Each structure stands twice: as structure tokens, then as C-alpha cells.
Amino acid sequence: MYALREAATAFRRAPVLTGLSAAMIALSLFVIGLFGLAAHNVRQALENVESRVEVVAYLRDDAPEASIQAAQEDIARFREVSAVRFISREEAFAVARREFDELGSIFGSLEVNPLPASLEISLHQGQADASVIRGVASRIGDMPIVEEVQFGEDWVDKVYVLRRIAGLAMLTLGLGFAAVAALIIGAAIRMAVFARKDEIVIMRLVGATDAFIRRPFVIEGMITGLIGAVLAVLGTWGVFRLLSNSVMELTWIPAAWLLAGVAAGTVVGLLASMVAVRRHLGEIV
Amino acid sequence: MIRLDNVTKDYPRNAGALNGLSFELRKGEFCFLTGHSGAGKSTILKLIHMVERPTSGEVRVSGYSSTNIRSRDIALLRRKIGYVFQDFRLLQDRTAAENVAFALEVTGARQTVIRSKVGRLLSHVGLAAKAEKLPMELSGGEQQRVVIARALAHDPLVLLADEPTGNLDERATDGIFDMFRSINAAGTAILFATHNLDLVRRNPSIRLVELAHGEIIHDSAREHGADVRTS
Ligand SMILES: Nc1ncnc2c1ncn2[C@@H]1O[C@H](COP(=O)(O)OP(=O)(O)OP(=O)(O)O)[C@@H](O)[C@H]1O
Numbered sequence: 001m002y003a004l005r006e007a008a009t010a011f012r013r014a015p016v017l018t019g020l021s022a023a024m025i026a027l028s029l030f031v032i033g034l035f036g037l038a039a040h041n042v043r044q045a046l047e048n049v050e051s052r053v054e055v056v057a058y059l060r061d062d063a064p065e066a067s068i069q070a071a072q073e074d075i076a077r078f079r080e081v082s083a084v085r086f087i088s089r090e091e092a093f094a095v096a097r098r099e100f101d102e103l104g105s106i107f108g109s110l111e112v113n114p115l116p117a118s119l120e121i122s123l124h125q126g127q128a129d130a131s132v133i134r135g136v137a138s139r140i141g142d143m144p145i146v147e148e149v150q151f152g153e154d155w156v157d158k159v160y161v162l163r164r165i166a167g168l169a170m171l172t173l174g175l176g177f178a179a180v181a182a183l184i185i186g187a188a189i190r191m192a193v194f195a196r197k198d199e200i201v202i203m204r205l206v207g208a209t210d211a212f213i214r215r216p217f218v219i220e221g222m223i224t225g226l227i228g229a230v231l232a233v234l235g236t237w238g239v240f241r242l243l244s245n246s247v248m249e250l251t252w253i254p255a256a257w258l259l260a261g262v263a264a265g266t267v268v269g270l271l272a273s274m275v276a277v278r279r280h281l282g283e284i285v
Numbered sequence: 286m287i288r289l290d291n292v293t294k295d296y297p298r299n300a301g302a303l304n305g306l307s308f309e310l311r312k313g314e315f316c317f318l319t320g321h322s323g324a325g326k327s328t329i330l331k332l333i334h335m336v337e338r339p340t341s342g343e344v345r346v347s348g349y350s351s352t353n354i355r356s357r358d359i360a361l362l363r364r365k366i367g368y369v370f371q372d373f374r375l376l377q378d379r380t381a382a383e384n385v386a387f388a389l390e391v392t393g394a395r396q397t398v399i400r401s402k403v404g405r406l407l408s409h410v411g412l413a414a415k416a417e418k419l420p421m422e423l424s425g426g427e428q429q430r431v432v433i434a435r436a437l438a439h440d441p442l443v444l445l446a447d448e449p450t451g452n453l454d455e456r457a458t459d460g461i462f463d464m465f466r467s468i469n470a471a472g473t474a475i476l477f478a479t480h481n482l483d484l485v486r487r488n489p490s491i492r493l494v495e496l497a498h499g500e501i502i503h504d505s506a507r508e509h510g511a512d513v514r515t516s
């Protein structure tokens with residue numbers, strides 16, 4: 001097909017320029033890729049923390065066993081709650097002994113068990129944002145058999161804010177680099193258009209449609225974007241291997257993110273070249 | 286087929302290139318367009334090709350009107366109009382055959398069609414033997430034949446020629462002119478802008494339209510017998 005062949009010719013004719021613009025797009029997307037890698041891992045870490053955030057309800061010593069049973073069933077029916085576990089006073093004591101081994105002597109010497117029984121309530125993932133947790137906690141706190149409710153209050157807030165900041169930074173960076181990449185592609189297309197000025201003049205003369213004249217340039221921009229995106233993925237993969245082999249345990253970015261990144265690179269290339277080619281073809285008479 | 290109705294053309298910093306000019310070219314007609322430099326010859330050709338739009342008045346070509354034609358239709362219209370220039374406008378990095386093929390490629394023709402048609406066009410203008418030469422390896426007359434072959438690629442209704450012999454010597458001029466006559470004999474209309482009064486004089490049977498300052502001052506089709514130039 002003519003348009004494809006011409007786009008390929010354009011690459012051959014100006015390999016430095018098209019290579020440069022692909023490299024710049026690769027660089028832009030590479031930075032986003034690194035950020036994505038970091039964001040993904042932070043996110044995972046946060047999700048781990050979140051899944052550990054539990055609401056713990058300490059029960060009155062005089063709470064009758066039947067009421068405890070009923071409360072446990074009630075709470076299990078909350079929409080946000082995934083599991084409720086009853087920890088008896090004896091269990092709590094045993095755990096405390098195990099966990100604070102070095103303090104074993106203190107516990108060991110205690111004749112009386114000072115620890116209350118409790119219900120440990122875990123929430124569904126994704127339900128663990130601050131207001132939800134607070135709501136669940138206060139509903140449980142209102143139950144007559146509950147002495148006190150505890151949950152990682154500041155933790156919950158901090159995690160939430162962190163996620164917000166990470167998301168926002170990612171978005172800003174993404175948009176910024178997309179803009180830079182679009183400008184570079186635009187410049188490359190401008191050069192390509194002017195390099196082919198004579199041909200364009202004659203194409204118009206002999207009756208080629210504008211759509212036909214534009215097509216090779218748009219394809220060129222799209223391919224540049226695609227190549228840049230693929231290079232960026234390779235670069236990010238390299239960094240990932242390097243870091244996870246030596247410095248720390250990382251998880252690789254999910255495939256959906258990668259696909260979205262490659263698609264974004266291609267679309268940026270496509271749109272940038274469409275805009276640029278419209279503008280610069282108008283300058284050729 | 287081609288009709289200019291009361292057309293005025295002002296360029297941005299240059300008013301009055303054409304002043305209320307009306308002109309008609311019929312199917313299959315051959316017409317000379319002469320006049321002093323700046324009289325408006327090229328402007329008329331550009332209006333017909335819809336490169337320029339009239340400031341007022343209407344240009345109609347093959348059913349399209351300058352008042353409402355859309356950009357896609359301009360492209361389609363141009364396939365019915367061959368254009369030949371004094372300065373050829375060939376692509377220097379392509380052979381004669383590739384230059385002719387280009388006109389077909391960029392309108393989406395298929396490769397098999399292109400190959401057979403290019404061969405036919407080049408032999409029609411007597412250049413079959415030089416199909417693989419680059420423009421710089423051809424004489425002016427030969428280059429102009431390539432341009433004519435390119436202009437004929439879409440079997441146009443009309444050829445617009447803007448001083449096609451302006452860069453050629455006498456012999457080459459005669460050769461090119463004969464070429465136009467035979468193309469016209471096969472049914473293609475021709476509008477031939479030229480400074481070459483000798484050529485005009487030697488062909489008194491051909492319609493002659495003379496311009497001055499954006500107006501027609503003489504049209505042999507209207508004033509039979511009047512002001513026929515003889516030396
Ligand atoms: N693109 C343009 N911008 C401004 N003025 C123009 C433009 N093209 C032509 N003109 C002016 O319009 C008038 C007619 O020009 P045109 O090119 O039609 O003349 P012509 O008869 O073809 O002359 P020549 O024999 O020198 O080719 C001239 O005064 C010219 O300066």
C-alpha cells in the first residue's frame with residue numbers, strides 16, 4: 001500500500017530525525033515506566049498494609065457467651081467485613097507470651113490473665129479507606145458488649161493520602177511527558193513535510209485527496225510513537241531486572257498497564273502527527 | 286465545460302489581476318491565451334484548476350462551481366484537468382516512468398493498471414526509449430513530453446498549458462506544439478497560454494483570446510474577421 005511504503009521511505013530518508021524522535025518518546029515513556037514500576041510496587045505494599053488494617057473490638061469481661069456469639073454473627077453480616085475472629089482471653093494470653101518472649105518472665109509470673117477477649121474484624125480489600133473503617137468501628141463500638149474499639153487510625157489516613165499523591169504525581173508526569181513527546185513528533189513531521197514539499201505540490205496538482213496526502217505522515221507518527229513505547233518498556237524491564245536482582249524485591253508492572261502505555265504512546269504519536277500534518281500542509285502552496 | 290462568469294480576482298497585495306472577465310471553453314476546443322506579462326493568463330488557469338478562488342463572479346468547470354466546491358471534489362476535478370508548466374515541475378529523483386506513475390499512484394490506482402498505462406503514455410509522447418532516465422538526463426523538449434504524459438494520465442477533458450514552450454528552442458517548440466495538436470485531435474480541449482506570437486500567427490485557425498490588464502481585449506471566436514493579426 002502506498003501510504004505504508006511512503007512512511008517506510010520517510011524513515012529511510014531521515015533515519016536520524018525519526019530515530020531521535022522515537023528515542024525522545026522512548027525516554028519520556030521510560031520515565032513514566034519507572035514511575036509506574038515504583039507506583040505499582042508502592043501500591044502493592046500499601047495494599048498489604050491495608051489488608052492488615054483490622055478493627056479490634058475488646059469485649060467486656062462480663063459479656064455473656066451468647067451475646068458474643070450473636071455480635072460476631074451480626075458483624076460478619078456487615079457488607080464491608082470479610083471475616084470476624086473471636087480471640088478468647090486464654091488465646092490472647094498465649095499469643096502475648098509467644099510474641100513477647102523476652103518479657104516471658106513477666107507474663108510467666110502472672111497468676112491472673114489481664115487480657116480481655118476480643119473480636120478481630122478484617123475488611124474486604126478496597127473497603128479499607130478511612131471513612132469506611134471509621135464507620136464500621138463506630139457501629140461496633142456502639143454494641144453493649146464492646147468495651148473499646150481500636151484501629152490504626154493515623155495509618156489509615158496516611159495510606160489514603162499517599163495513594164492520592166502517588167496517583168496525582170503519575171497523572172501530572174504522564175501528561176507532561178505526553179506533551180513533550182507530542183511536540184517532538186510534531187517537529188519531526190514538520191521536517192518530513194517540508195522535505196517532501198515538491199512531491200506534495202505535485203500530488204495536489206494531479207488530484208490526490210488531502211486525506212491521501214496526509215496518510216503516510218500520520219502513519220509515520222503512529223509508528224514512531226509505537227517504537228518509542230516499546231523501547232520504553234524494554235528500558236523499564238532492564239531497570240526492573242537490575243534492581244530486583246540486587247537491591248530489592250520488586251513485582252513487574254501488570255500487563256494491562258504495559259498495554260495501556262504502549263497504546264498511549266501510539267495514540268500520542270497518531271494525534272500529534274495528525275495535528276502537525278494538518279498545520280504544515282496548509283503552509284505549502 | 287469551462288466557464289468564467291464576470292470574474293474578478295484581487296490578490297492580497299495586488300488588486301485587479303482580473304476585472305469582470307467572462308470566458309468560455311467548449312468541449313474539445315483549442316484556444317490560445319496571449320497578453321503582456323501580468324495580463325492575467327496564469328491567473329485564469331489557476332482559477333480553472335481551483336488553486337485560486339475568484340474574488341467575485343463564478344468559475345464553473347465540468348459541473349463544479351467555485352462558489353461551493355468542497356476540497357475533496359477539487360481533488361477529483363483535478364483528475365479531469367491536465368496541467369503543463371513552462372518549468373516542468375518533475376520530481377528530480379524519479380525517472381520519467383516514475384514521474385508519470387506518480388500521478389496514478391497518488392490517486393490510488395492499482396500497480397498493474399499503472400504499469401501498463403505508463404508504458405502507453407510514454408510511447409504516446411515518443412519517449413518509450415527513455416522511460417528510465419532521470420529528468421536531468423533529458424533535454425527540455427523531452428522533459429516537457431514527460432510532463433504532458435503525466436498530465437494525460439487521468440484521461441483529462443482539458444489540458445491547461447502555461448507557456449509550455451517558454452523554455453524550449455524553436456525545433457522543440459514545434460515538436461511540443463504538434464503533440465498538443467494531436468492530443469486535441471483525439472478530443473481533449475486545450476487552453477494554451479503563450480508569449481510566442483509566432484506560434485499564434487502560424488496557426489490562424491486556432492481560436493485566440495488576448496488579455497490586457499485583466500480583461501479580454503480580443504477574442505477571435507467573437508469578432509470574426511476583425512483584428513486578425515497578420516505580419
Ligand atoms: N500569488 C500572487 N500574489 C499577488 N499577486 C499576484 C499573484 N499571482 C499573480 N499576481 C499578480 O496578478 C497579475 C496577473 O498575474 P498573472 O500571473 O496571471 O499574469 P500572466 O499573464 O501569467 O503573466 P506572465 O506572462 O508574466 O506569466 C500580475 O499583476 C501579478 O503580479
Ligand SMILES: [Mg+2]
Nearest residue numbers: 326327328447
Ligand atoms: Mg504567467
